[in-house]
Amino acid sequence: MAKNKQKTMAKSNAIAGYLFILPFIIGFILFLVVPLVQSFYMSFCAVTSTNGQGLAYDWIGLKNYHDVFFKDPDYVPRLLDELKNMALFVPGTLIFSFFMAILLNQEFKGRALVRAVYFLPVILSSGIMLGLETNNSLLASMSDSIKQDDSMTTITKTLENILLTGEQASKFFEYVINLVNQVYNIAISSGIQIIIFLSGLQTISPSMYEAAQIEGCTAWESFWKITLPMISSLILVNVIYSIVDFCTKSDSQLMTLISDTLYAKFDYGLTTAMSWVYFAIIMVILGILSFIISRWVYYYD
Amino acid sequence: MTRKERFENFKERNRKSGGYLLRKKIGSVIYRLCRAILIFGLCFLILQPLLHKISLSFMTKEDLFDRTVISVPRHFSTSAIRDSWMLLYKFKPFWTSLSIGLVVALLQVLSATLVGYGFARFKFPLKNFWFACVILMIVVPPQTLVTPMYLNFSHFDIFGIFKALTGKELKLLGSVWAYIAVCAGCAGYKSGLYIYMMRQHFRNEPKELEEAAWVDGCGKLRTFWSILLPGARPMMVSCFLFAFVWWWTDGVYSRLFFAKGYGWYTVSNCLSNVANRLNTEYKKMIGATDQGGTFVPIAYANQITAASTLICLVPLIVIYLVAQKSFVESISQSGIKG
Structure with missing residues (x-):
């Protein structure tokens, strides 16, 4: 009797749970699975519009994918560019936000204000605001014309030239200089990561540091032995968040190319193939990274 | 001393x-x-x-072309603001965005709250699978979905039901109902994130609350409605604010559902179009007829873009100043326990 009762309880719980997440299931199937499957099918087809009556699909196999890689002049270079930028940008964001979180975790006057300023870009620089300065044909031609008379020599420029002429270290310096040039982009896109790291840092109990200090641990050692392991699970979250955020930015070169191809040529097959290639690559990168990092993550409890 | x-x-x-x-x-x-x-x-x-x-x-034209004026304008003027206000169709986009945004954000939050509660508190088969789907929804770039969604909605029909009933196809693009449906179905812009945040919130609530309610004979819906919902209000408010703010600046879904061709003027659409509109107006003004080439002085175009961006940002800045705490704290709450 008792067993029977328990069973029905579990059952009614399951039913209630499903009812609660029902909106999500419907939305997920209707607005995510259906479009995804459709687009996957579409990427193997030549899609032609039959004068407003609908679309005709002709199966052409892998031709769209072949076109993406071997015919389209812009796609592969931009993809490589994008990945290179990501390799630069994501570690930069992580280091920057971690560093800022440590700074903001200390006591000083006006901390709340600084925290508010850092979070401001999350609100302001999303969506079109970000792309407005680069995405616009008028302003793009404008910035080209400005670049042409950019022959001024500044101290930083000279320094950059000197550093880049060295043979051995030039690759490293190039990386650093690129990073420094990106510092604005990094700063405005790391608002959420800073907050996440900060909340993680605040959960580490001070007694742990105290104990370490009494045992004769220097600040440097306690950073590596306490702070980093305790926060490692949040590093994983932030890596994933930064990559996704980077890839879905509306001013990303590749996204612009994809949506331009869509709205200019109405070549649905090619466009979906492009997005699928990009999507697959992001997924592979995310999978590999989260596999590597999650092996190294330390869980306290 | x-x-x-x-x-x-x-x-x-x-x-x-x-x-x-x-x-x-x-x-x-x-x-x-x-x-x-x-x-x-x-x-x-x-x-x-x-x-x-x-x-x-706030610069005048002289200041724009004066190289010695760098940051503080020498002659104060609001002409650029007024021009941009005209180019942005005055109040129109603000009303449109505000009215759609309120509805949409409310729907997103309500459905995210329900779903988040479901994920946080109930055990049901395939739970992990469905939660993985939420994560997938966060991770999939909306741009990937735009093309198929565009097609899907321009010829929307579930198994041909509508066609059989009414004899014609349902055109959903350009209608606000399509986006409302998407938001109610938790598939709107960043909906996955809100589900995640709400779930995180409900997981941190003590379980004893519900157990006590259950012992006293309170049903599941009632428990949710009168016991957990009041406590979730701060989190819902911040999700709502996020949803509203991101809707305000979102270009992807706006461009898809509310493109100009359908007669919708949302803030993001008008803003991304302001430079082009300036150009056409300028050409009209000086009476140029040819198509190619731009005529607007570069500095002036830059000024207009800056001023119109500023106008569109003002509501967001006000919201942020008022509700700064609930923005930041909701993120830091959901960050813990990753």
Whole structure:
């Protein structure tokens, strides 16, 4: 009797749970699975519009994918560019936000204000605001014309030239200089990561540091032995968040190319193939990274 | 103790410690100075574009072309603001975005709350699978979905039901109902994130609350409605604010559902179009007829873009100033327990 009762309880719980997440299931199937499957099918087809009556699909196999890689002049270079930028940008964001979180975790006057300023870009620089300065044909031609008379020599420029002429270290310096040039982009896109790291840092109990200090641990050692392991699970979250955020930015070169191809040529097959290639690559990168990092993550409890 | 006495006292203590105290003091002052400079510099870095836009919007034409005027305008003028206001169709986009945004954000939050509660508190088969789907929804770039969604909605029909019933196809693009349906189905812009945040919130609530309610004979829906919902209000408010703010600036879904061709004027659409509109108006004004090439002076176009961006940002800045705490704290709450 008792067993029977328990069973029905579990059952009614399951039913209630499903009812609660029902909106999500419907939305997920209707607005995510259906479009995804459709687009996957579409990427193997030549899609032609039959004068407003609908679309005709002709199966052409892998031709769209072949076109993406071997015919389209812009796609592969931009993809490589994008990945290179990501390799630069994501570690930069992580280091920057971690560093800022440590700074903001200390006591000083006006901390709340600084925290508010850092979070401001999350609100302001999303969506079109970000792309407005680069995405616009008028302003793009404008910035080209400005670049042409950019022959001024500044101290930083000279320094950059000197550093880049060295043979051995030039690759490293190039990386650093690129990073420094990106510092604005990094700063405005790391608002959420800073907050996440900060909340993680605040959960580490001070007694742990105290104990370490009494045992004769220097600040440097306690950073590596306490702070980093305790926060490692949040590093994983932030890596994933930064990559996704980077890839879905509306001013990303590749996204612009994809949506331009869509709205200019109405070549649905090619466009979906492009997005699928990009999507697959992001997924592979995310999978590999989260596999590597999650092996190294330390869980306290 | 006067200043001098304190100094004497410090000197005495320093002498006793063999100079250690002074070294430590100097070290900490230098450290704090460096930190202050660094933090100030980085804050400036973030605020600079905003400040630049503000100063640019209030310049007169002479100031724009004067190389000695860099940040503070010499002659104050609001003509650029007025021009941009005209080019942005005045109140129209703001009303459109506000009315759609309120509905949409409310729907997103309500459905995210329900779903988040479902994920946080119930055990049901395939739960992990469905939660993985939520994560997938967060991870899939909306741009990937735009093309198929575009097609899907321009020929929307579930198994041909509508066609059989009414005899014609349902055109959903350009209608606000399509986006409302998407949001109610938790598939709107960043909906997955809100589900995640709500779930995180409900997981942190004590379980005893519900158990007590259950013992007293309270049904599941009632428990949710009158016990958990009041506590979830702050989190819902911040999700709502996020949803509204991101809807305001979102270009992807706006472009898909509310493209100009359908007669919708949302803030993001109007803003991304403002430079082009300036160009056409300018051509009309000077009576040029040919198609190619741009005529607007570069600095002026830049000024108009800055001013119109500023106009569109003002509501967001106000919201942020009022509700700063609930933005930041909701993220830090959901960050814990990753």
